[in-house]
Amino acid sequence: MIWFSLLVLIPLSAIIVKAAGGGLSTFVDVFTNDNTRSALVLTVVSSLIITAINMVMGTIIAWVLVRDRFPGKALLDLVIDIPFAMPTIVAGLVLLSLYGPESPIGVEVSSTRWAVLLAIAFVTLPFVVRTVQPVLEELETDVEDAAASLGATRFTTFRRVILPSLVPAIFAGAALSFARGISEYGALVLISGNLPRKTEVVSVRLFSFLEGGNIEAAAAVATIMLLVALLAIVSLDVIQRRVARRG
Amino acid sequence: MSIEIKGVNKKFGDFVALDDVNVSLPTGQLTALLGPSGGGKSTLLRIIAGLDSADSGTINIEGTNATQLPPQKRNVGFVFQHYAVFKHMTVAKNVAFGLEIRKRPKDEIAKRVDELLKLVHLSQFAHRLPSQLSGGQRQRMALARALAVEPTVLLLDEPFGALDAKVRKELRDWLRRLHDEVHVTTVFVTHDQEEAMEVADEIVVINEGRVEQVGTPDQLYDEPANDFVMGFLGEITTLNGVMLRPHDIHLSLTPQLSEAAEGSISRLLRVGFEVRATVLTDDGEEVTVILTRTHARQLDLEVGVRVWVTPAAGALTMPSTQKAAAV
C-alpha cells in the first residue's frame, strides 16, 4: 500500500497541485497558446478517427479470428500482439522504414498528419480485437440458428442479434484505444516530424515544455491529459457493469 | 401432404449419425423422435430445419422439395433446448422478430404478438427482458416466437431438457393442449420415453442413426419390433432367455406349471403401491417381478422365500439378445 502511494498516488497528485499552483492563469495560457491548442485538437481528433476505425476493423478482425479457419491463422494472432510488445520508439522506426523516406512502395507520409494516424493505428491495433474476441468465443450459436429459422439473412442476424451482444466489448476496447492514442509518444516522435501546429501531438508538446523548463505549463497540459485518461477508465467501468447486469 | 424424409444419410467424420433414414410425418400430427442420446434424433431434426445438411437424401415439406433450401426459406419454427432467446430484446420484441423480418405492418405485428402472448400466458411479461423470466417462461416465449410466423411445421429439440422435473411435466401437458388448439405439424425430439408416450400421437424410435420403429405409443409398447424398442419404452426383465415386462410374470409359492423356474427372493423393494421383487433363479438368472402391494402381502413375501416364476398367460415376449443374466 505504501509502495503504491509512493509510486503512483503522490506523484499524480503532485501534477494536479503543481498545475493548480500556477492558478487558473496557467490553464488559460495553455489554451490560448496556439501551438498547444492545435496539438490538443490534433491529438484528440486523430485518436477519435483511429478509434472509430478500430471499432470496425477490430470487430472484423476478431470475427475472422474466432469464426474462420485457415492455415496460418495462428500467425495472424501473433501479429496482432506485436504492437503490444514492441517498444514504441521501435514502432516508429518500423513504420518509417515502410512509410517514410526510402519507402520501397513509394508511400511517404513522414512529417504529415497521415503519419500521426498511422502511428496511432499501429499502437492501438490490439485493443478492440482483444476485448471483442472473448465475447465472440462465448457466444452461443443457438441464437443465430434461431434467427435463421425465423427468416433472418446472415447479415440481419449479425446486425440484430450478434452485434448488440458485442457492443459493450467494442466500447470497452474503444475506450482503451482512445486513451492509448492520446497518450502515445514514442511511436510519434520520429515519424510525425513534430511540426508545431501541423503534426505535433500533445505528448511531444509536453516534453518540449519540460525541456524548456516551463514546468507549470507542462503540469497544466499533463492535468488535462490525466482528466481525459480518467474519463476513459471510468466510462469503461460503467459499461462493463452494465454488461454484467444484462448477463 | 406431410413431411417426407427419404434416404437421408449423415456422417461426421467417421461417425455415422444417420443411416438411410426414411420417415413420413403426417400433417397436423404431433410426432416424437425418441431415442438415446447421440442416436441421431437432433441431427435429423436440424436437417429438417435446414440448420444442418444431409450428405444424401431428400426432404420434402408439404410437397415442396426443401433439400437445398436455407432455413430462412423453409418456414419452419424451431425451439431450442436452451431457449436461444435474444438476450437484449424484450419478450415482445423477441416474439415479433420473425414478423419484423418479413416486414409486416406495425399494427399487424402488435396484434399477433398480443395474441401469442395470451396463448402462452405471458402477456404481463411483454416488456420484460428474458433474463427476468424463469426457464419455463423463457421456453414458452421461444414457442410463441416460433409460432408467430405461422410456420408450416414446428420443430422442438429436447425443449424441456433444461428444466426441472416439475416444470417439465407442466410444460409437457401444456404442449399437448397447445397442439390440440393450434394443430400445426409438430415434431419434437426427446430421450424421455415417458414424455414421448404422454404427448405424442406417433413416435419414431431412432437408435444409432437408424429408425427402429414407427407407431403410436400403444403400438410401440405392446408390439415392439425388436428388443431395443421393447427395452427402451418400458421396463424389461429376462426369464429363461426370453424378455418380458416385470409385471407380466406370475409368481407363486408352489410349482404350478412344469416350465416354472425355481428360485428365491434376493431383494424386496416397496415403491408406492408396487412391490419389486428380485428373484435369483437356480439357473443363476436375476428376474425382476412387479406385483401389487396387496398381492405381495397375500403371498407373505420375504427375502429368502422359495418361489416359482413363469410368464403370465398372453404376456408379450421377445427372444432376448442380451447376455445371460448378470450375476
Next chain:
Amino acid sequence: MASRSSNAVANKSQVVKWVLRLLVIAYLVMLVGWPTAYVVKHTFADGLSGIQDALSDPDVVHALKLTAQIAVTAVIINTVFGVGMSLLLVRYTFIGKRALSVLIDLPLSVSPVVVGLALVLVYNGRFGWFGPWLEDNGLQVIFAKPGMIMATCFVILPLVIREVVPVLEELGDDQEQAARSLGANAWQTFRRITLPGIKWAVVYGVVLSLARALGEFGAVKVVAGNVGGETQVATVLVQQKYQNFQQETAYSVAFMLVFAAVLCLIVVALLRPKEHKS
C-alpha cells in the same frame, strides 16, 4: 480455436467470408507485418556486420546493460508488489477497494511523458516534494537509476495484478482455510498453497511486464534527462542514433529489442495451453 459458425445451408456467405479474410490479412500485413519485416531486412542488410558494429559501440553496450538492469529490477519489484496487491484485492474487503482497483488500471491509460513529469515533480532534487530531502540523504532519484526504475515500475504496475487476480478469484480461499485449520501460518499457507495455484498467472505476468519494461521509452526518457551515455537506455539510444544518421546502429539495436519482445510473446503463447491444462 474457431467456434462453430451457424451451419445453416449457406449461399453467398462464401464470398463474404473471403472478402473479410482478405481485408483482415491486408490490414494486418500493411500496418504491422510488412513494416516489422523491414526492420529485420534493414538490420541484416549487410549480413551480421550491422549487429556486430552496433555491439562494438560502447554506448550501445552500456545502454543495453542499463536497460536489462532496470527492466529486471523493475519486474522483480513489481512482481512482489503485484502478488501482494492481488491478495489484498481478492481476499480482503475495505473501503476504497473499488477505487483502488480502478486506479490500478490507470498506468495503462496515462501518457508516459506524464508519468515522467509526475515523478520529476515529486522527486526532483531541486524543487520536488521529497527530492531535496532524499538527495540530502544520499539518494538521487531523478536523472539516476532509481528514478528510471520507478518510472518503469509505474508503467508495468497493472500487468502482473491483472493476470493474478482472476486466477486468485477462481481458486477461492477454501484451500487456504483448510491449510490454516491444519495449523499452517500465513507464510506457509502462501508458499505451499496459494503460490503454486497462481504459478502460471505469475509467470505470464512476469513475461508480459518484462517485454513492456524493456520497451519503455517516454517515461524513462523524461526521468533520465537528456544526459546521454550515463543514463541512456536502449530505447532512447535508438532515437538518438537515428537522429544522428547512424541508422544502421539504430536498426540493429531496435531489432534486438524487438527480438526480445517477440521472444516474450512466443513464450507466453506457448505457456497459455499449459495454463489451461493445469
